[in-house]
Amino acid sequence: MEMRGNDHPPFALPEAAKGSRKIRIIDGHYNLQFTVDDRGWIVVDGKPYQVHYIDETHFRINRQYFHICQFGETVIDRGSIVEKMAEA
Numbered sequence: 001m002e003m004r005g006n007d008h009p010p011f012a013l014p015e016a017a018k019g020s021r022k023i024r025i026i027d028g029h030y031n032l033q034f035t036v037d038d039r040g041w042i043v044v045d046g047k048p049y050q051v052h053y054i055d056e057t058h059f060r061i062n063r064q065y066f067h068i069c070q071f072g073e074t075v076i077d078r079g080s081i082v083e084k085m086a087e088a
Helices: 068-076
Strands: 020-024 032-037 041-043 047-055 058-061 066-068 081-082
Touching: 020 068, 032 081, 058 068, 058 081, 066 068
Parallel strands: none
Antiparallel strands: 020 032, 041 047, 041 081, 047 058, 058 066
């Protein structure tokens, strides 16, 4: 599935405290699926993506910016399989 987020953030990019940069992956109803560390990896329909923390409700994949619920609605709720990449 093609992921479509915003190509630029419409908000400031604050510096989060080191060690607290956890990205919540949720579905469109705010049900937590899992968390991933800043610059960690997720797998969407078998394809790996690195995720970058922006703030507690926003993250970036490649050049696409997502609100956590936007990602849940446009990716998870539409049937894509999203998993946390196993650590090596």
